[in-house]
Amino acid sequence: MAARREDILEALKGVALPGGGDLVSADMVRALGVEPSGAVRFVIEAPNADMARSLEGVRVAAEGAVSQVAGVTSAAAVLTAHGPAEKGPPPQMKVGRHPTPQQGGPARLEGIDRIVAVASGKGGVGKSTVASNLAVALAREGRRVGLLDADIYGPSQPRMMGTTKRPSSEDGERIDPLHAHGVTLMSIGNMMKEDEALVWRGPMLMGALQQLMTQVNWGRLDILVVDLPPGTGDVQLTLCQRYQLTGAIVVSTPQDVALLDARRAIDMFGKLKTPVLGLIENMSTYVCPQCGHEAHLFGHGGVEAEARKIDVPFLGALPLELETRLAGDSGTPVAAGSGKAANAYAELARRLIGGGMG
Numbered sequence: 001m002a003a004r005r006e007d008i009l010e011a012l013k014g015v016a017l018p019g020g021g022d023l024v025s026a027d028m029v030r031a032l033g034v035e036p037s038g039a040v041r042f043v044i045e046a047p048n049a050d051m052a053r054s055l056e057g058v059r060v061a062a063e064g065a066v067s068q069v070a071g072v073t074s075a076a077a078v079l080t081a082h083g084p085a086e087k088g089p090p091p092q093m094k095v096g097r098h099p100t101p102q103q104g105g106p107a108r109l110e111g112i113d114r115i116v117a118v119a120s121g122k123g124g125v126g127k128s129t130v131a132s133n134l135a136v137a138l139a140r141e142g143r144r145v146g147l148l149d150a151d152i153y154g155p156s157q158p159r160m161m162g163t164t165k166r167p168s169s170e171d172g173e174r175i176d177p178l179h180a181h182g183v184t185l186m187s188i189g190n191m192m193k194e195d196e197a198l199v200w201r202g203p204m205l206m207g208a209l210q211q212l213m214t215q216v217n218w219g220r221l222d223i224l225v226v227d228l229p230p231g232t233g234d235v236q237l238t239l240c241q242r243y244q245l246t247g248a249i250v251v252s253t254p255q256d257v258a259l260l261d262a263r264r265a266i267d268m269f270g271k272l273k274t275p276v277l278g279l280i281e282n283m284s285t286y287v288c289p290q291c292g293h294e295a296h297l298f299g300h301g302g303v304e305a306e307a308r309k310i311d312v313p314f315l316g317a318l319p320l321e322l323e324t325r326l327a328g329d330s331g332t333p334v335a336a337g338s339g340k341a342a343n344a345y346a347e348l349a350r351r352l353i354g355g356g357m358g
Ligand SMILES: Nc1ncnc2c1ncn2[C@@H]1O[C@H](COP(=O)(O)OP(=O)(O)OP(=O)(O)O)[C@@H](O)[C@H]1O
Pocket: 120, 122, 123, 124, 125, 126, 127, 128, 129, 130, 151, 154, 156, 229, 230, 282, 283, 284, 318, 319, 320, 321, 322, 324, 325, 326, 328, 329
């Protein structure tokens, strides 16, 4: 039997804090993740470093309590603390902080009708390419579209959408997003130098995501497309648990290894009760521009067959072509122009709109 979040939280309610109360009533549990294998990970976040140091016994007790829950195969907890408050007002809006507690269940974002996540199991299958092109194609169909690059460790939307400018903030609290190709967009990449590395742990990532979702002046949107990092990590968990998503689109190449990872991503969305709106096969066919020969470098049809097998819609196949890559590198997505790929994206956008998902 799979471990249930409610049972884990119930067990954590039984772990008392030295000053009274328990981990759950004190709202100190963050990033609770349950792997399909039954492995459970979570963060215990103390208000300050001194308190965190005094809670080692509580951490061990929490791991012990969770490991007794039915379906749990292992439990690992990490202690963190809020950092000291920043001195004085920041000169510019700064993204990256610990998340603030959120009351109630997944939240709706004011003024945003739909939130659709674009996900993949494996890296490099073209998820960011699909997210940017889909956003542009939806905008070309007349929708009000936002694009949030939540690929916090490897943001590529500033390059793909051609917006490397730093967004401004009038009050150091709210961020004014950027605009390109008819899309309102925001990426953590716009807040960093291009070659700067982010060395953040789970809570900082979750705080950054929360800021990007709630502190950006998105305005009224028909749809916010969220470009997720590859895999099944903290950002995916936080997004699905904290916000009401319309659903997720999973991108894969037809290759077996990519499909295997895509299945894991689909399984994760199932566990998080986030609907999978459909699968997309990227890098499907390659037509030689010289001789017109059609080749299937990563296989062909695997994603459609998988969609049929797990009974989710197959949203379409996108060609592997040089133009798509060059367009992404140049900052004008291929969907902004005309041609085979642009048509495929337009069709995809219409299908989503027709199905009430765009
Ligand atoms: N259909 C396509 N035809 C040609 N090149 C493509 C296609 N799709 C994506 N690419 C190229 O493949 C590379 C990887 O794509 P992209 O960054 O979108 O993948 P990703 O899945 O988002 O990767 P990451 O793991 O970094 O999140 C990019 O250079 C992109 O231009």
